[in-house]
Amino acid sequence: xxxxxLSSLWHxxxxxxxxxxxxxxxxxxxxxxxxxxxxxxxxxxIIVYTVIFSRxxxxxxxxxxNDLGYGIYLCAGLLTWxxxxxxxxxxxxxxxxxxxxxxxxxxxxxxxxxxxVLNALLNFAIIFGLFLGFLIVTGNFPGxxxxxxxxxxxxxxxxxxxxxIILGVLNVFFRDVGxxxxxxxxxxxxxxPIIYPPTILPExxxxxxxxxxxxxxxxxxxxxxxxxxxxxxxxLWPMAVISVLLCVFALSLFRKRAGEMVDxx
Amino acid sequence: MSRIIVSELGKAYRxxxxxxxxxxxxxxxxxxxxxxxxxxxxxxxFQVSPGEALGIIGVNxxxxxxxLKMITGTTxxxxxxxxxxxxxxxxxxxxxxFHPEFTGRQNAIMAGQLLGMSVDxxxxxxxxxxxxxxxxxxxxxxxxxYSSGMQMRLAFSVATCRRPDILIVDEALSxxxxxxxxxxFDRIREFRKAxxxxxxxxxxxxxxxxxxxxxxxxxxGRVALxxxxxxxxxxxxxxxxxxEQSTIRQERLPNNRIRTISGTGEASIAEAAxxxxxxxxxxxxxxxxxxxLRITVDIHADIERLVLGFMIKDRMGQAIYGINTHRxxxxxxxxxxxxxxxxxxxxxADLGKGNYSVALSLSRLDSHLDKNYEWRDFAxxxxxxxxxxxxxxxxxxxxxxxxxxxxxxxxxxxxDALSR
Numbered sequence: 113x114x115x116x117x118l119s120s121l122w123h124x125x126x127x128x129x130x131x132x133x134x135x136x137x138x139x140x141x142x143x144x145x146x147x148x149x150x151x152x153x154x155x156x157x158i159i160v161y162t163v164i165f166s167r168x169x170x171x172x173x174x175x176x177x178n179d180l181g182y183g184i185y186l187c188a189g190l191l192t193w194x195x196x197x198x199x200x201x202x203x204x205x206x207x208x209x210x211x212x213x214x215x216x217x218x219x220x221x222x223x224x225x226x227x228x229v230l231n232a233l234l235n236f237a238i239i240f241g242l243f244l245g246f247l248i249v250t251g252n253f254p255g256x257x258x259x260x261x262x263x264x265x266x267x268x269x270x271x272x273x274x275x276x277i278i279l280g281v282l283n284v285f286f287r288d289v290g291x292x293x294x295x296x297x298x299x300x301x302x303x304x305p306i307i308y309p310p311t312i313l314p315e316x317x318x319x320x321x322x323x324x325x326x327x328x329x330x331x332x333x334x335x336x337x338x339x340x341x342x343x344x345x346x347x348l349w350p351m352a353v354i355s356v357l358l359c360v361f362a363l364s365l366f367r368k369r370a371g372e373m374v375d376x377x
Numbered sequence: 378m379s380r381i382i383v384s385e386l387g388k389a390y391r392x393x394x395x396x397x398x399x400x401x402x403x404x405x406x407x408x409x410x411x412x413x414x415x416x417x418x419x420x421x422x423f424q425v426s427p428g429e430a431l432g433i434i435g436v437n438x439x440x441x442x443x444x445l446k447m448i449t450g451t452t453x454x455x456x457x458x459x460x461x462x463x464x465x466x467x468x469x470x471x472x473x474x475f476h477p478e479f480t481g482r483q484n485a486i487m488a489g490q491l492l493g494m495s496v497d498x499x500x501x502x503x504x505x506x507x508x509x510x511x512x513x514x515x516x517x518x519x520x521x522x523y524s525s526g527m528q529m530r531l532a533f534s535v536a537t538c539r540r541p542d543i544l545i546v547d548e549a550l551s552x553x554x555x556x557x558x559x560x561x562f563d564r565i566r567e568f569r570k571a572x573x574x575x576x577x578x579x580x581x582x583x584x585x586x587x588x589x590x591x592x593x594x595x596x597x598g599r600v601a602l603x604x605x606x607x608x609x610x611x612x613x614x615x616x617x618x619x620x621e622q623s624t625i626r627q628e629r630l631p632n633n634r635i636r637t638i639s640g641t642g643e644a645s646i647a648e649a650a651x652x653x654x655x656x657x658x659x660x661x662x663x664x665x666x667x668x669x670l671r672i673t674v675d676i677h678a679d680i681e682r683l684v685l686g687f688m689i690k691d692r693m694g695q696a697i698y699g700i701n702t703h704r705x706x707x708x709x710x711x712x713x714x715x716x717x718x719x720x721x722x723x724x725x726a727d728l729g730k731g732n733y734s735v736a737l738s739l740s741r742l743d744s745h746l747d748k749n750y751e752w753r754d755f756a757x758x759x760x761x762x763x764x765x766x767x768x769x770x771x772x773x774x775x776x777x778x779x780x781x782x783x784x785x786x787x788x789x790x791x792x793d794a795l796s797r
Contacts, residue, residue, distance in 0.1 A: 127490040134476060134487060141478045216470040218450035219491060285399060371453030375390055 117363070120220040127219070131227045136234060154239035158246055161186045180252060181338060187243050188337040189306035189330050191236070192265075196272050196326070197297055198232040203276020204283050204293045211377040221370055225277050229269065247337070254340035264332045264343055267352045271325070274358030281365055284373045304330055325351050379463035379542035379574040381425040381448065387456035388443050388598075389414035414455070418443050418598040421457070430575035432585035432606055434613050435595035441578045442547070444595070445469060448576065449545055463542025463574070466492070470547075471532035477521035481512065481531050484520050488535045502538045509564075510534040511557075526554055533561050540568050546577045562588070582610050586694050607694035608635045611754045615639035640751035643680050644739045647717070648673040649756045651735075662726045664763045664774050669723045672737060676716040680750070683709045685720050686738045691772055692731055699736075703743045727774040730763045 121128065140149050162183030178184075206224050207214065214221060247253040283289040304326050310318060321327050328351055332343035391412040393399045398411040418440040425431045435441050446452040448459055449467040474491050475484045485506055489499040507516055510530040515523060523531075537544075544565065566588065569575055579585055585592055585606050592609035594602040594616075602612050612627065615637050627637050650658045652669040662668055670687060686701030702708050702720075709718065735757040741748035766774065 123493060124490070126494075126496050127487075130487055130490050130496075134479065134483075138476065138478055213474055213491075215446075215451060217474070217491060218467070219493070286396075372391070374452050 117220070117222055121222060121226065124220055124223050128223050128226055128230065131223075132230045132234065135227070135231050150235075150238055151242065154242050157239070158187060158243055161190065162246070178252070180250060184247070184252060185309070185334055185338050186307060188333040189304075191240055191243060192268065192330065192333050193301060193304070193306055193326075194239075195232055195236040196268060197301070198235065199229055199269070199272035199276050200279065200293060200297060202228045202232065203273070204279035204290055206276075206280050207284050207373060207377070208287075208290070214374055215377055222366070225273065225280060228276070229273055233269070252337075254337055257336050257340050257342055260336050260342045261333060264329055264348065267348060267355050268329050270359050271329075271351065271355035274355060274360075274362040277362035277366055278358070281362075281369050281373065284376050285369075300324070300326065306330060325354060379427045379572065380460070381423075381431075381462075381543060381574060381576060382460040383424070383448070383457070384422045384459075385457035386418065386421040386444070386447065386454050386459060387416060388418040388440075388447060388452065389416045389455040391415075416455075416598060418447075419456075421595075421598075421600055423593055423600065423603065425574050425576060427574055428569070428572050429591065430569060430577065430589045432589035432592040432609075433576065433578045433595060434580065434585060434592060434609065435601075436617065439595040440598040441595055445545060445547060445576075445578060461543060464539075465543045465545065466536060466539070466541035467545040468533065468536050468547060469545070471529055471536065475520050475528065475532070478519055480519055481510075481516045481523070482507075485531060485535045488532065489538070492536070494539070506531075506534045506538050509538075509560075526557070530557055533557075537561075537564055537568075540571055540573060542572075543574045543576070544568055546575070546579075582614075583695070585610060604635075608637070610694070611635075611637040615752050615754075636753070636755040638751065638753045640739065640749050642750065643678040644674055644676050644683060644712070644750040646672060646737055646739065646751055646753055646756060647675045649735065649737060651757055651759050660757075660759045662728075662759055662761050664726060664728060664730065664761050664766055665776075666726055667723065668726050669721050670735065670757075672720045672722075674718045674720065674739060676712045676714055676718065678714050680712050680741070681710060682741050683712055683718075683750070684738075684740050684742065686740070687722065688736045688738075689728075690734050690736060692733075697728065697733065697772055701738070701743065726761060727776075728761045729769060729772040729774060730761050731772065732758065732760055734758045 136150075140146050143149060145152070162180055165186060166180050166183040203225055206228050207221075210224055213219075214224075244253070244258070279289055279293055283293075303321075303324055305313075305321070310321065310327075310331075313321070328344075328347040332348065335341040335343060391399075392415050393402075393412045402411045421440075421444065423431070433441050433444065443452065445467070446469075447454045448461070449465065449469065474488055476487070479487070482503070485503070486496060486499050489502075490496070494502075510516070510527075510533075512523075512527050512530055515527060516531075520528060520531075546565065562584075565575065569588070575588070577585070577589065589606045592604065592606040593600060594609050594613055596616070601616070602609050608627070616639075627635050649670070649672045651660065651662070652671055653659045653662075654667050654669075656669075659668075672685060672687070674683075674685065676683075684701050684703040686699065686703075688699030689697045691697055700722075712718070734755045736752075736754045737756045738752045739750040740752075741750075763769075766776075
């Protein structure tokens, strides 16, 4: 059955890639600078985080002897969280957004979440590429350790895809899910040490972080870019298992409810 | 092979008493089902053999669209099964997935990919798509600058750029200008000739009768009638008129045709005859001769207004001529039970040779949809022969007069005469 999904995806690869390209292009269509905006936007964001926070506000990371340390810490967490939030946010709405297409045309539905993921990854690649360039220019590039982020990224994407598809399917039947997702993401963001170091949390609350599955992932990125340290693999294992299970559950939920979903749209 | 086999197909939507009951049904383990099934289609079975064209008709809400959606695979059936053999193309909703900011060409590629075609294939087919759509340089303009007709043209042209084994068409086709409608129908006919199996949903009598071999009438989610397009269409017209009370009955005539009679019965046709100029009933008419259509109507109950209409149809069931007493401002009013009315319509039988039938209707207003006392198909059948006039083709005797001029030939003849 999963082979069937793969082969239908392969058959519709043209549509999937075309959709990704189209969505990307449509954002800057009719603007004078065109594709330049894809660079200007993230660049502005990186500059705000690094220069403004690190230089102007003199925000320092305890135990890091670098002017830009806090800026890099911020970017490592924010950019990767951004990828996670984009997949979830777009994923929960994907079936509702394409209700017309789903009701009127017959094509492999699983293409739609795939387009969302590929698009999010494309955006992420651009912004993260700029970030890496910035690190090289400022002499803060951590070296080979960067490769350590690939498995972390993989786990994170699988986790986000699984969760995104589940939310997307549920949202068709219970529209509350869409509303809830935004709120939960807000709390989740502030409950993850992204713009603050975990050390500032009081003891009791720091304990609770253990139950937040995003914490080991984000900490792995921060470790790579701030301290040039390889991720602690054993802390990632539970998350990897959860992610795969979530994805399997998402696909089975999707398959079971796909027919009913079209009736409900 | 391009066959469609639909067996005992059914579709039901789940209805939950409240929004919470679905959640309860999903979450509470071993809970009883809390939904009710609302059947919109039940026990629908039919087959379309390779190369055949089947028309599906029915009033709005009869289940036609649901049936098509299940056949094309957008909606899952609740019961029964569908088997499709061959490549399927569906013209259900044209222009789905067009993005206004992109050019016609880019959208054509996108729409083609959505139909499962590859980019290479689409590039090869692009000249043909462009040629058929005939939208000229607009092909490279954003679709938001298109008129809706142009959008239709492009969408149709992409959807039909390859000949499918099975083509499924919804009423979508009635969009676009007359020229393009003709063009698209021609393309569908071409496909048919090349062996494509056709499934078409339409309200258009003309479309169904001119293109289909068979028709199927859906009523309240069930197959009400299946048969020759003309019979089914007649039954359908009668059925629409009959939403009130009366019955529909069909009789088999000696020549194997089926006559549909329906109506509420306050007035009925007692006799219908075609008379020649000597007042004798005939069923063979010489083309161009004067004839009288005499119709005797019995009134069974007091009625305030009565309109009699007749329509002459050709062998294929296409309307040739029809008129009623409302349109010529001669309706009768305040009729009493027990009365008899005799109508005589006189006209010249300016028709081509062939078989014709006359349908009659007794109603209150112009249309028989409002109050239909009686509707009778095949009230009369007559043959037109042509022994006196030149042997023309077609059903209208227009008596075209001919004049020929050949100026060069006159000069040539004069020159000939001079040289002698």
